[in-house]
Structures are given as C-alpha cells and as structure tokens.
Amino acid sequence: MKLKDFAIERYFAKYEFSAKYMMSSSDCDGFGMDEVLSLASTSEKADWLGLKLGYTETRGSIPLRKAIQKHYQNIGLDEIIVTSPGEANFILMNVLLSKGDEVVCMAPMYQSLYQIAKDLGCRLSLWEPIEDEGAWHYEVDSLNHLISEKTKLLIVNFPHNPTGYSPTKEEQLEIIKICRKNDVYIFSDEMYRFLDHTQRARLPSMCDVYEKSISLWGTSKTFGLAGVRIGWITSKDRDLLQKIENFKDYLSICSSAPSEILATIALNNLDYFLQRNLEKIRHNIELFKTFQKKHKALFDFQAPPASSTAFVRFHIESSTAEFAEKLVKETGIMLLPSEAFEYGSEHARIGFGRKNFEEVLSVLDTYLSGSEKP
Numbered sequence: 001m002k003l004k005d006f007a008i009e010r011y012f013a014k015y016e017f018s019a020k021y022m023m024s025s026s027d028c029d030g031f032g033m034d035e036v037l038s039l040a041s042t043s044e045k046a047d048w049l050g051l052k053l054g055y056t057e058t059r060g061s062i063p064l065r066k067a068i069q070k071h072y073q074n075i076g077l078d079e080i081i082v083t084s085p086g087e088a089n090f091i092l093m094n095v096l097l098s099k100g101d102e103v104v105c106m107a108p109m110y111q112s113l114y115q116i117a118k119d120l121g122c123r124l125s126l127w128e129p130i131e132d133e134g135a136w137h138y139e140v141d142s143l144n145h146l147i148s149e150k151t152k153l154l155i156v157n158f159p160h161n162p163t164g165y166s167p168t169k170e171e172q173l174e175i176i177k178i179c180r181k182n183d184v185y186i187f188s189d190e191m192y193r194f195l196d197h198t199q200r201a202r203l204p205s206m207c208d209v210y211e212k213s214i215s216l217w218g219t220s221k222t223f224g225l226a227g228v229r230i231g232w233i234t235s236k237d238r239d240l241l242q243k244i245e246n247f248k249d250y251l252s253i254c255s256s257a258p259s260e261i262l263a264t265i266a267l268n269n270l271d272y273f274l275q276r277n278l279e280k281i282r283h284n285i286e287l288f289k290t291f292q293k294k295h296k297a298l299f300d301f302q303a304p305p306a307s308s309t310a311f312v313r314f315h316i317e318s319s320t321a322e323f324a325e326k327l328v329k330e331t332g333i334m335l336l337p338s339e340a341f342e343y344g345s346e347h348a349r350i351g352f353g354r355k356n357f358e359e360v361l362s363v364l365d366t367y368l369s370g371s372e373k374p
C-alpha cells in the first residue's frame, strides 16, 4: 500500500523544532522525567531502577495493562493491546478493512484516521460538522443518512481534534444505536479523553458501551507525555485483538520497556497530570477569549467543550496557509492552517496546552496592530 503524505505531520516537521512559538500544538507541554519519577510508588521505583532492557510482552507489560484497566468500566487485561497510537491505528485499519469497504468518518480529522482506509481502497463518506460563529456541532441524526447495512466502520474522535467538539452521553448512545442497527464497527479515537471543560458527565469509553467497538487512548495528550510514545487499544472483540497482536509482530513487536514503566506511573497518577493540564488549557482559553474580543473582525471563536484545541475561522483575504506562512516568517509563530486538514483554506487550529501561550498572544497582538490587514 502506498500512503499519501501526512499533511499535518509534514507541516509540523517543517516548523516544530525551528519556529520560536508553537500556537497550534495539540499536546500539552511535556512533563519532566524527574517529576514523573517522583510520583512512582515503591514498586514502580524498584521496577524502574532494576529494569532489564530486554523485550516486553507484545500486548504490554502486566503492570501497565493493570494501570490501564483501572480507567475502564469493564475491560479485561486480555482486552488491551499496548502500541504507539499511530501504530494502533495503522494495524487496526489493516486488519479490519479491505478494498471496497464503506467507511464513514468525521471531517476534518487527524489524517491517519481516514487516510489509511482511503489508501487501502475503501470508500469514504464524510460526517461533516455544522459551524455557527465559532461553535462546532456534529448532528448525530445525519449519521442515519450516511450509515447503512453496507457500512463496515464508523471512525470518530471525541474529544475532537481540531474542533474540540464532544457529544453528550445521549448523543453517544444514539451513535451506538445507529451502528448497532446496521452492524457497524466503531473505531473511537479517545486520545484527548477526560480533557473536558464543562460540568457535563464524562463520556464513557466507547469500548465500555458498545460491543463492536475499538477504543484508542494514550499518554500524549491527556497526560502531556507525548515523548513516552505509548498508546493502547481496548476492545471486547477478542478475535480482532488477536489479529492486531499478530500484525504487530511485523512492526514494533513490543513497546519500549522504559516507556512502559513511565506510562504505568502516569496512569496510576491520572489526576495529577489531568489537573495540571486542564488548569493550563482553561486558563489559555480565557486568554484567547479576551484576545478574540479585541480582534473580532479577524476570526470567530467560541470556547470548545473539550480537548486542548480549537478550530477558528479567519476573516481574511488570503488563504490561512498563506497567512500562516507569512506569520511564521515574520514573527516565528507557527499556526496550523486548515489546508493541512484538507478542510478548506479559512480555518486554523489553536492549541491551548502550552505555558507560553500568553507570550505568543502578545507577539501576535503586536504583529496584528502593526501589520496591514492580512
């Protein structure tokens, strides 16, 4: 299979380590090793110091799977496979889909979530959002028109990158109802799980509420530990999990042993990471609200209900790709344009997970005050 280039990742590759300011990152600042290790229990500390750098279990070490299991209602240790998030997605698409299969997926979306299906020769139907002055909503009812008995898979990502949309529990149940009626699998990317900003009840993981689903979560976004490179798939479909394990033998075989311990410590201290990341994201959202009031004519924004990102519409004459290119050259601020999401040329993603966000806004404010109308 030949894969089309991954536009978001190519854009980040160009600027992530050269631009002075990152305004569109979806992850939060990475925590330090010292801080993570300071949270370790006595046995985790002993595991870390006594670690032998051999292979680990293909499905993930037992302490790690036990730590993962705690965050689901009803998932067994043999219903979990640890892989990096991208690998999990790649394997799943390969074991589940064949040329000609019909797939429904959200748009815009993190490219690998639909590109692999597309390049395998599947037919994609897009579940597109309604945009209302900066607020985004996916109408569940429209899935009734997109999904039929011919559909093999629905791919969703809640909380959603880039819009920050997340359905209510009732909407989640409605999605399941439509899929169950048509015997459709759901692949639920939950990389931004628990990054909720409203008082609404937390959404259960799809794998806990739908028997024909596969959920994906990892340490990159919720925890601020992207460098750990650990993710995991959870599902009630044990045959499918076996196929995923068999496929993994051809790729990484197993995860990095030190990373498994760091991920175990993180999962056993979820609230520590979550509280710090949510505080920062919410603070930055408030700063951005104020910034938007000052620059209303330039872009629309409404605080998203969840996630670490927002997708804002710019009211400018140039495309957002041109604006972003000019911005990074003249200020060092990297902004991810919607062209990287193959979603027109009028939006850009904003990332709220970085502590220098206020400084970035101040640089942008000075630039906008001084520059001609973009």
Ligand SMILES: Cc1ncc(COP(=O)(O)O)c(C=O)c1O
Pocket: 026, 084, 085, 086, 110, 157, 161, 189, 191, 218, 220, 226, 229
């Ligand atoms: C929705 C979604 N899924 C998966 C991933 C991949 O996660 P990672 O970068 O940790 O491989 C990302 C990363 O941005 C993402 O936004």
